[in-house]
Amino acid sequence: MKYCPICDSYTEQFKYLNCEGFDDSYLYKDILIRKCRRCGHLFNELTDIEIKNLSKYYKYEYAPSNLSIKDTIGDRPGSDTPSNIKRYEQLYYFISTRITKDSKILDIGCAIGGFLNFLSKKGYKNLYGIEPIEAYVNKAKENKDLVIKKGSVYYNPFEDNSFDVVILDQVLEHLSNLKLAMKQIKRVLKKGGLCYIGVPDAERYNDNIYWYIMREHIQHFKDINLKLLAESNGFELINSNKTESKMIGTLNLPNLSVLLKVSGKVYCWGIGREFMYYYNNTRLWNLDLILVDDTPQKQKQTFKGMKIHSSDILKEADKDSFLIITTNPHRELLRIKAFKLGYKGEIIYV
Ligand SMILES: [Zn+2]
Structure with a gap:
């Protein structure tokens, strides 16, 4: 996990913290925080074994310890x-x-159902939760008005296009595979659906070592990192804010909230040298693109792992989509062709 989990770029060591741990704990000991050279995102470098051990840590150490403390103190999840x-x-x-x-x-990651119970008391009716820790699932199920399933952001048991809103409150910073997480969130959201993400704001850690040695937090987000994560996974950021709430003792949680909306599909037509130039030198690299080119030879190739489709794919594009025509000499021709294919979205020329 040496590459940036948001933009795949090279990273460098930011901080190394030599920590000890309980002898029989599944939690990793030393903390190595890396910084992306391109987008500046900070994250803990973990091996695959350490990631696997983290789930054992949640099940056998984190959950029992949280469930045994009284409800009146701290920020016991949910x-x-x-x-x-x-x-x-x-x-x-x-x-x-x-x-x-x-x-x-x-x-998603509803823990013992705290926020869903809060909404339930306010009269909201269609409330669902998923949670990977079984002991939390059983506790959350005590409210019979909620539909709670065991699962996670990666293994989401719900159907495609089924929710208006997905909530991840203090969850995303615990995850290692951010792209898979965003893909799964997008899958279960309806067209135009909203995603709320709340995380500790790395901009306001204020050099407090607590935030770096809390090892279950493996991502350290600032607002620009969340914006980039959203836009490169087919979402647009429509609102953000910064608040504070009490956490443990005198420690406050610097909470960063963003609201994302599933954005329309973005097609790029004309996959040649002009496109390659714009891809690297504009924000095109940051978008979730669908590539289109009618040259049969190109359709046999891929670009950065992306397939190149024939223009027939534009027939299924809806009115919220964008078509970026990335070849200057043929732009009028392609515009007419798109129109003939029944394309209903917006057309942008570069
Ligand atoms: Zn990055």
């Missing part, structure tokens, strides 16, 4: 402590104007 309620209120305030009582809402 519970009704005053600090969590304050965070739920902030989250609710942030999304409330964009949801209705009938919105179908999925809380």
Whole structure:
């Protein structure tokens, strides 16, 4: 995991923290934080074995320890402590104007169902949660108005295009494979659906070592990192804000919230040298593109792992989509051809 989990670029060592741990713990000991040379994102470098051991840590150490402490203190995941309620209120305030009582809402990593219970009390009816830790699932299921399933952001048991809103509150910083996570979130969202993400704001760590030695946090996001992650996975960032809520003792959680919307598909027509130039020198590299070119030879090749489709694919494009024509000499010809294929979206020339 030496490459940036957001933009795949080269990274360099940012911090090395020599930590100890309990002898029989599954949690990794030393912490190596890397920084992306391209986008600046910070993340912990973990081996595949360390990632596997993390899930054992959640199951055998993290969950039992969290479930054994009283509800009245701390930020026990998904519970009704005053600090969590304050965070739920902030989250609710942030999304409330964009949801209705009938919105179908999925809380991924819902823990013991705290935010879903909060919404349930407010009269929301279509509330769903998934959670990988079985002990949390059983606790969350105590509220019979919720539909709770065992699963994770990667192994999401729900159907394609089934939710209006997906919530990931203090979840994304725990994940190693961000691209797979965004792909799975997009899969279950309806067209135009919304995704809320709340994470600790790395911009406001203020050199507090606590945020780096909390080893279950393996991503350290700033708002620009979340924006890039969104845009490179077919979302647009429509709102963001920064709040604070109590965490443990005197420590405050610097919470960074973003609201993402599934964006229309972006097609690029004309995959030649002009396209290659624009791909590297504009923000094209950052978009989730569908490549189109009618040269049969090119359709046998791929670019950065992306397939090259014939223009027939434009027949299925809807009115929210964008078509970027990346060949200057043929732009009028391609525009007419797109029109004849029944293309209904917006056309952009480079
Ligand atoms: Zn990067």
